[in-house]
Amino acid sequence: MSFLAIDQGTTSTRGIVFEPDGRAEVVFQAAHEQYYPQPGWVEHDPEQLLANVRGCFEAAAARGPLAAAGIANQGESCLAWDARTGEALAPVIVWQDDRTAADTARLKAQGAEALTLERSGLPLDPYFSASKLGWILSHVPRARALAEAGRLRLGTTDAFFRDRLTGRFATDVSTASRTALMALDDCRWDAELCALFGVPLGALPEIGDTLGDLGAVPAGGQTVPLTASVVDQQASLYGHGCRRPGDLKITFGTGAFALTLTGHERPPTGDGLLPTVAWRKPGEAAAYALDGGVYTVSAAANWARSLGLFDAFEDVAAFDGPPAAARGLYFVPALAGLACPHWDRTARASWLGLTLDTHKRDMVRAVFEGIAFRTAEVVGAIEAVQPVAPPVSIDGGMSANPHFVRFLADTLGRPLRVSDNPELSALGTAMLAAEGAGRQIARPPGGTLVEPRGQPEAYRKGFEAARRAVQAFGAAMAGGAARR
Known part of the structure; x- marks a missing residue:
């Protein structure tokens, strides 16, 4: 029998059926709308997302019998709905959305970040669900009314998805760890954190294991057991085959997400890294990880293409001559601010070092190099806390660019294993779902090893100077706006 993995991501939903030997078939794929109603706001239609998830179940069930299914989710994206009707009260607020920047800045100024770091391990940032959920209570009148009625x-x-599909109102521990409302030590909702953000604890779902009996979904005349639910990046970590402390993967999608396992004890908080839960299996302690992200990666490359700097990605798979950094040209990819290890939403992207002889291909090359330099900052922060075991496993859209991969290996100074499997989040989800059903899916070996060649230290120092410059500019602009 087959296993269905649903990868519900930021831009699309994919349903992939896996056989026990690891063979896979995409049975459903649909993009969904991205809404930007105000600057900094990013929203999705919850009913459209749910319809696409249902579409995955229906398409897979039409193909044949399913032993089990798993769903990978976006992580921090969140919403509110009516407990009685299941109706969503407002759009999904997407993880990229920063409408609560002023709220989190105010809480930080009041010293509240000490509590969030101590309990949840997470800094005060609009990225996480807590401030978004608090915003809903403050700005959506129906949410407040339903909270008072005990129906929120x-x-x-x-x-x-799980509430509407299975009738069980629950989340898994890996997803709960991304909200900034869960105490990382005992994996329970924390009353003080909920009070800090104005989130009624009683309106939150039950926190459970990542795999096991999570309910059932009727589809195509079948009743499909749901046996795994997990954050997409944690699913990718599992799909990469990371099982030991120090195993590190980086997925280059809309952003870059680096995750490394640390073991069954909570990792330390600090150095700009995010301690998180990778997964929890029935009867076992939670497996913890360290997470570090770069907000804009493929998003930055697509943005550069939208400016007309290049036409197709095949055109920028190779470059002639020395790196842009060798000529003093840098791009800091802070198009949505800086994430790990700086957590600076005021920073703004910029090219530095432009001259009259700078060509648009030089500018594109600097974008790719800037992404590599930012990734190296994240990996360096991880290495300071958890020794990283070689090679670093990478996947995602940018990993298909030979020039970028070579420059990244040189920048990291570490061997890279470039996955030849484009569906590692789905594979990890399917593997967890199979385990949840008492079965196994084979993980086929594969990938290309890229060894580092070394890189002048001056490149890294030049990028650090550029990054500090955009941070200083962003801070000055933010200060000026506040005074106005």
Whole structure:
């Protein structure tokens, strides 16, 4: 029998059926709308997301019998809905959305970040679900009314899907760890954190294991057991085959997400890294990880293409001559601010070092190099806490660019294993779902090893100077706006 993995991501939903030997077939794929109603706001239609998830089940069931299914979710994206009717009260607020920047800045100025770091391990940032859920209570009148009536449900998208599909209002521990409302030590909702953000604890879903009996979904005349629910990046970590402390993967999608396992004890908080839960299996302690992200990666490359700097990605698979950094040209990819290890939303992207002889291909090359330099900052922060075991496993859209991969290996000074499997999040989800059903899926070996060649230290120092410059500019602009 087959296993269905649903990868519900930021831009699309994919349903992939896996056989026990690891063979896979995409049975459903649909993009969904991205809404930007105000600057900094990013929203999705929850009913459209749910319809696409249902479409995955229906398409897979039409193909044949399913032993089990798993769903990978976006992580921090969240919403509110009516417990009685299941109706969403407002759009999904996507993880990229920063409408609560002023709220989190105010809480930080009041010293509240000490509490969030201590309990959840997470800094005060609009990225996480807590301030978004608090915003819903403050700005959506129906949410407040339903809270008073005891009918409000709040949660990440996985809890919405599971409630509507299985009738069980629950989330898994890996997703709950991304909200900034869960105490990382005992994996329970924390009353003080909920109070800090104005989130009623009673409106939150039950926190459970990542795999096991999570309910059932009727589809195509079948009743499909749901046996795994997990954050997409944690699913990718599992799909990469990371099982030991120090195993590190980086997925280059809309952003870059680096995750490394640390073991069954909570990792330390600090150095700009995010301690998180990778997964929890029935009867076992939670497996913890360290997470570090770069907000804009493929998003930065697509943005550069939209400016007309290049036409097709095949055109920028190779470059002649020395790196842009060798000529003093840098791009800091802070198009949505800086994430790990700086957590600076005021920073703004910029090219530095432009001259009259700078060509648009030089500018594109600097974008790719800037992404590599930012990734190296994240990996360096991880290495300072958890020794990284070679090679570093990478996947995602940018990993298909030979020039970028070569420059990244040189920048990291580490061997890279470039996955030849484009579906590692789905594979990890399917593997967890199979385990949840008491079965196994084979993980086929594969990938290309890229060894580093070394890189002048001056390149890294030049990028650090550029990054500090955009941070200083962003801070000055933010200060000026506040005075106005």
